[in-house]
Amino acid sequence: xxxxxxxxxxxxxxxxxxxxxxxxxxxxxxxxxxxxxxxxxxxxxxxxxxxxxxxxxxxxxxxxxxxxxxxxxxxxxxxxxxxxxxxxxxxxxxxxxxxxxxxxxxxxxxxxxxxxxxxxxxxxxxxxxxxxxxxxxxxxxxxxxxxxxxxxxxxxxxxxxxxxxxxxxxxxxxxxxxxxxxxxxxxxxxxxxxxxxxxxxxxxxxxxxxxxxxxxxxxxxxxxxxxxxxxxxxxxxxxxxxxxxxxxxxxxxxxxxxxxxxxxxxxxxxxxxxxxxxxxxxxxxxxxxxxxxxxxxxxxxxxxxxxxxxxxxxxxxxxxxxxxxxxxxxxxxxxxxxxxxxxxxxxxxxxxxxxxxxxxxxxxxxxxxxxxxxxxxxxxxxxxxxxxxxxxxxxxxxxxxxxxxxxxxxxxxxxxxxxxxxxxxxxxxxxxxxxxxxxxxxxxxxxxxxxxxxxxxxxxxxxxxxxxxxxxxxxxxxxxxxxxxxxxxxxxxxxxxxxxxxxxxxxxxxxxxxxxxxxxxxx
Numbered sequence: 394x395x396x397x398x399x400x401x402x403x404x405x406x407x408x409x410x411x412x413x414x415x416x417x418x419x420x421x422x423x424x425x426x427x428x429x430x431x432x433x434x435x436x437x438x439x440x441x442x443x444x445x446x447x448x449x450x451x452x453x454x455x456x457x458x459x460x461x462x463x464x465x466x467x468x469x470x471x472x473x474x475x476x477x478x479x480x481x482x483x484x485x486x487x488x489x490x491x492x493x494x495x496x497x498x499x500x501x502x503x504x505x506x507x508x509x510x511x512x513x514x515x516x517x518x519x520x521x522x523x524x525x526x527x528x529x530x531x532x533x534x535x536x537x538x539x540x541x542x543x544x545x546x547x548x549x550x551x552x553x554x555x556x557x558x559x560x561x562x563x564x565x566x567x568x569x570x571x572x573x574x575x576x577x578x579x580x581x582x583x584x585x586x587x588x589x590x591x592x593x594x595x596x597x598x599x600x601x602x603x604x605x606x607x608x609x610x611x612x613x614x615x616x617x618x619x620x621x622x623x624x625x626x627x628x629x630x631x632x633x634x635x636x637x638x639x640x641x642x643x644x645x646x647x648x649x650x651x652x653x654x655x656x657x658x659x660x661x662x663x664x665x666x667x668x669x670x671x672x673x674x675x676x677x678x679x680x681x682x683x684x685x686x687x688x689x690x691x692x693x694x695x696x697x698x699x700x701x702x703x704x705x706x707x708x709x710x711x712x713x714x715x716x717x718x719x720x721x722x723x724x725x726x727x728x729x730x731x732x733x734x735x736x737x738x739x740x741x742x743x744x745x746x747x748x749x750x751x752x753x754x755x756x757x758x759x760x761x762x763x764x765x766x767x768x769x770x771x772x773x774x775x776x777x778x779x780x781x782x783x784x785x786x787x788x789x790x791x792x793x794x795x796x797x798x799x800x801x802x803x804x805x806x807x808x809x810x811x812x813x814x815x816x817x818x819x820x821x822x823x824x825x826x827x828x829x830x831x832x833x834x835x836x837x838x839x840x841x842x843x844x845x846x847x848x849x850x851x852x853x854x855x856x857x858x859x860x861x862x863x864x865x866x867x868x869x870x871x872x873x874x875x876x877x878x879x880x881x882x883x884x885x886x887x888x889x890x891x892x893x894x895x896x897x898x899x900x901x902x903x904x905x906x907x908x909x910x911x912x913x914x915x916x
Contacts, residue, residue, distance in 0.1 A: 401637020653827025
């Protein structure tokens with residue numbers, strides 16, 4: 394079999410969870426079928442594949458680049474116009490201007506109630522119409538010459554940050570400037586327009602946007618067709634989307650990984666660009682020949698909250714990316730000694746520090762534990778600082794317990810396995826996960842687990858962990874106290890966890906997927 398596989402995670406600077414899944418699955422699939430061929434499909438707008446990412450595979454796959462991912466298209470620019478469309482508003486009527494070389498002329502009756510220079514206008518905080526250089530009025534007893542920075546030009550005029558006088562699209566000239574005996578006057582306005590003006594919403598703008606979208610879609614379809622032909626020529630029969638390049642490739646069986654539905658169920662934890670990218674993933678899920686969910690929780694959420702049908706989704710599961718087996722006391726000491734830690738005297742928390750991972754509530758629960766428990770174990774947080782972590786750092790600093798609350802980053806899998814093995818227990822209290830790999834990592838290393846009682850974490854942990862409401866600080870603190878003071882409970886959880894972790898392996902997940910792909914290709 395020859396699989397075209399979404400290579401976006403091999404282009405990323407941070408080799409996160411999606412990369413670990415790709416690496417684990419592809420290596421296991423290659424071990425299962427040594428004749429398997431893989432071509433990574435990458436969008437060149439995300440750069441080249443990274444050598445350190447490819448180094449995680451047991452062989453070197455083929456790579457092909459094509460600018461086909463909708464997610465990486467630049468935002469469609471709003472239609473603009475470059476003609477300022479300068480006119481005059483005279484006594485309730487709009488009068489055309491004679492324009493030439495940024496000079497607009499009005500010839501007509503002297504205004505009696507209102508005279509304004511009107512034009513297109515654009516801007517965010519202020520509307521900018523045209524920059525007024527000067528105004529000359531002929532037909533009075535004597536010509537009136539007004540400079541653009543004349544303070545008497547007030548209604549509909551404003552200065553920009555550089556002190557240049559602009560209209561806001563309707564700059565009114567005071568009627569006192571038009572005093573005289575002649576009934577007919579000539580007004581010359583010297584102006585400078587903006588480089589462009591955004592077209593206002595409306596039917597014309599909508600038509601232009603639709604035309605541009607159609608042109609972009611035609612171009613993408615042409616590039617997709619070329620990509621399809623190139624992949625088929627290589628012998629590919631399947632395209633496997635993996636979040637970063639969510640596309641359907643014509644002529645191939647199209648399948649996809651489904652990790653979670655967090656952008657749908659908890660959108661507050663994602664920026665707008667991530668939600669837009671996930672919209673493309675949802676579209677691919679709905680049209681895929683098969684979707685492989687990493688847990689039953691993800692499968693159920695997908696069927697409940699999207700158009701994906703139950704028979705489109707198979708739970709394949711995932712596994713740890715490295716060897717997280719129990720480490721020897723000497724290996725543990727080598728890692729924790731320099732950190733000032735003692736074996737079985739610290740609580741380990743693993744996960745990127747961001748709001749969804751719930752570190753702040755966990756920290757507040759830990760501070761409560763210290764008030765309740767003499768000789769309280771230390772707290773060790775392992776994870777990159779993601780976003781919105783400031784309050785966590787402030788609470789840690791204000792507690793005066795920096796020596797007892799450690800935050801570590803850039804920890805290798807080997808050192809992390811040692812940290813798990815040496816911990817009293819681990820706490821993984823995310824409010825929602827598609828799987829929750831630290832739960833299985835901890836169990837595989839013989840470390841007792843405290844985790845959330847919802848989404849996939851309860852599913853993965855089953856009866857091999859203490860489960861708690863991640864939103865209730867008192868519940869978390871009480872569960873921590875129970876685990877910290879009950880050695881028999883920790884021993885029982887350790888044994889249950891070692892057994893539970895054996896249910897998740899890349900060999901098993903790969904076998905499920907490869908067997909299903911064979912059936913889809915033969916259809």
